[in-house]
Amino acid sequence: MPAASSPASKTAVRSSNVPYIVKSSSIHGRGVFARRAIAPGDAIIEYTGERISWDEANRRRDDNDPLNLTYFFTLNDGRVIDGGVNGNEARYINHSCEPNCEAIEYEDGSVWIHALYGIARGDELSYDYTLVYEGRHTPAIKRAFACHCGAPTCSGSMLMKKNSARYRANIRLMQG
Numbered sequence: 001m002p003a004a005s006s007p008a009s010k011t012a013v014r015s016s017n018v019p020y021i022v023k024s025s026s027i028h029g030r031g032v033f034a035r036r037a038i039a040p041g042d043a044i045i046e047y048t049g050e051r052i053s054w055d056e057a058n059r060r061r062d063d064n065d066p067l068n069l070t071y072f073f074t075l076n077d078g079r080v081i082d083g084g085v086n087g088n089e090a091r092y093i094n095h096s097c098e099p100n101c102e103a104i105e106y107e108d109g110s111v112w113i114h115a116l117y118g119i120a121r122g123d124e125l126s127y128d129y130t131l132v133y134e135g136r137h138t139p140a141i142k143r144a145f146a147c148h149c150g151a152p153t154c155s156g157s158m159l160m161k162k163n164s165a166r167y168r169a170n171i172r173l174m175q176g
């Protein structure tokens with residue numbers, strides 16, 4: 001269920017006070033870090049990019065490389081934001097099993113990354129990707145989606161477990 005209205009006039013952050021910075025991450029590649037303290041609930045950045053159908057997303061995916069969905073964000077209506085096309089820094093936010101942010105989809109279709117808790121300057125921003133992989137979770141797939149978030153409760157995988165209620169709910173959403 002999308003949240004009602006997106007952050008007021010989408011000016012959550014003035015350019016002089018941008019709360020994030022992109023730099024190298026110990027989780028993976030590049031990550032996004034707090035450039036200053038961020039308050040609980042703050043809208044940090046919108047997840048932008050080209051909006052495409054799930055069919056188009058599948059066409060863009062290299063089937064030999066399941067991780068080639070890197071900058072895809074799946075919307076509640078089954079469409080996808082491809083952050084690789086006209087996307088912003090939000091596409092560099094890594095996944096964590098103990099995230100300090102959440103992605104909220106608003107009724108106007110925008111997606112914003114919000115702080116779940118107070119975040120200290122220098123902390124890496126993360127959210128739970130809630131990734132669904134419907135195919136068999138073979139050893140190769142498990143390796144490809146291994147999670148390196150480093151959280152004490154890390155599940156070891158960026159994929160949602162197939163027997164979880166959330167996985168089943170996401171499948172229903174994707175199937176419309």
Ligand SMILES: C[S@@+](CC[C@H](N)C(=O)[O-])C[C@H]1O[C@@H](n2cnc3c(N)ncnc32)[C@H](O)[C@@H]1O
Nearest residue numbers: 028029030070091092093094095146147148149
């Ligand atoms: C949206 S990108 C995040 C930015 C990425 N670090 C980069 O440099 O482009 C998502 C990709 O980052 C990697 N990634 C993100 N979170 C991860 C994690 N917790 N463990 C391992 N790899 C992760 C995976 O390759 C994933 O497909």
Ligand SMILES: [Zn+2]
Nearest residue numbers: 097147149154
């Ligand atoms: Zn993890």
